Amino acid sequence: MSALLELDDDEYLDLLLFIKGMYGFDFTLYSIASFQRRIRRYMANMKMSAVEELKRYLEIDQFHFNNFLLEITVNVTEMFRDPGFFKELRAKVIPQLDTYPHVRVWDAGCSTGEEVYSLAILFKEEGILKKTRIYATDINQKVINEAAEGIYPLSVMKDYSKNYINAGGHTSLSDYYFARYNNAIMNEQLKANVIYSTHNLVSDASFNEFNLIVCRNVLIYFQRDLQEKVIGMFLDSLPVFGYLVLGNKESLSTSRYRKNFEVIDSKEKIYRRIS
Amino acid sequence: MEENFKIKKNGYEAIVIGGSWGGMEAVIKIVKDLPVFFPLPIVVVVHRQKNVESNLCSVITKNTRLYTKEVTDKEEIRPGTIYLVPANYHVLVEKDRTFSLDVSENVLFSRPSIDIVFESASLVFRNKLIGILLTGANSDGSQGLKAISEMGGLTIVQDPMEAISKTMPLSAIERVKIDHILKLEEIQSLLMSTL
Structure with missing residues (x-):
């Protein structure tokens, strides 16, 4: 170095x-x-x-x-990162979300948006995107602007397509973007129900109640005390039966809030608030 | 009692091992006969394909008496344990002797990066660290061994003649003052003698 x-x-x-x-x-x-x-x-x-x-x-x-x-700040991300997670989300969480008239999702630490589009695609394929609002937040205004634009280099889409297939995708990832020069431009219909905003997990409070909070590989950058503070905020932002997802090497198992959650999928770190 | 005395005598507090192509087999040869009371933590970082399920942990477990586990975030580093750095994450050692995970950019096309593990461990364990670099097809690990060497830690490289891929050990030998260039068997004996 x-x-x-x-x-x-x-x-x-x-x-x-x-x-x-x-x-x-x-x-x-x-x-x-x-x-x-x-x-x-x-x-x-x-x-x-x-x-x-x-x-x-x-x-x-x-x-x-x-x-x-x-x-x-680390802004490295990809579409359908950890395809197994999206598979489990599809199988175990979406059917529950579908029982609600409206669904609110918080993607905390959305970076340049690859995960947001992955969620939107999955929700669309499961037929619940129209009644869903995805609130996507990040500490950086610049990456949020990029996320909202939804333009990615074509060169990475091949890898993302593989992830998409492994995540149980119904069609082909290329159905969700059009290619222009060397870029993939994500379909407008994926953007319609997404609201972007800056939000600092360290200093900002929660701003709504959500049925699903996705915060993968963000807490790893925080010390234990701060992790706990943020998990506490997530807890306050979830109704009973609301879902929380962490990165697959993160865990609630040593958190003081662990008793507030049940484990829906231990490998993909999908939790549900029970108290 | 006696064990404690011996650790004090040599003073080493941790071992980091890195490898790439052929690295897993090499690691197994090193840890295979280590005693169940081997007192140091061993952090193993081997390049793996991302997004591919790996049974690395169970493969090592079958071949060692030491407790083997994959690193989880903010976990405390304990003696007598083999820690595997997970695929697709960087791992750093914190001053309070816990691990932090990180999914930042690849370093030398690699995540996990051997350099990152070695460098961060060298900042914490300083001259009480043993760094071992094994077979591999790129130059990751050289920079990390250099950091360990500069901190006064012990640097060991697998004999390139024995390595399945010589690039990694040769790169380190070219760039860093290496304390020992050894065959796997000799590396194991040396680790036993640090006890």
């Missing part, structure tokens, strides 16, 4: 407090090893050799901070 392998603890905390004071983003409860690595990587890419340099850069204006924010 870079010559700068290690950030001094004080320097690191000082940087986080600086960011918090200036822009209101609180990263002090993010997983340290992972977040420090992102910062070091950013500094190396920007050819910065000292934290002071980074601070001077962030001080300039919101635009510079946004650039930093985009790079230090």
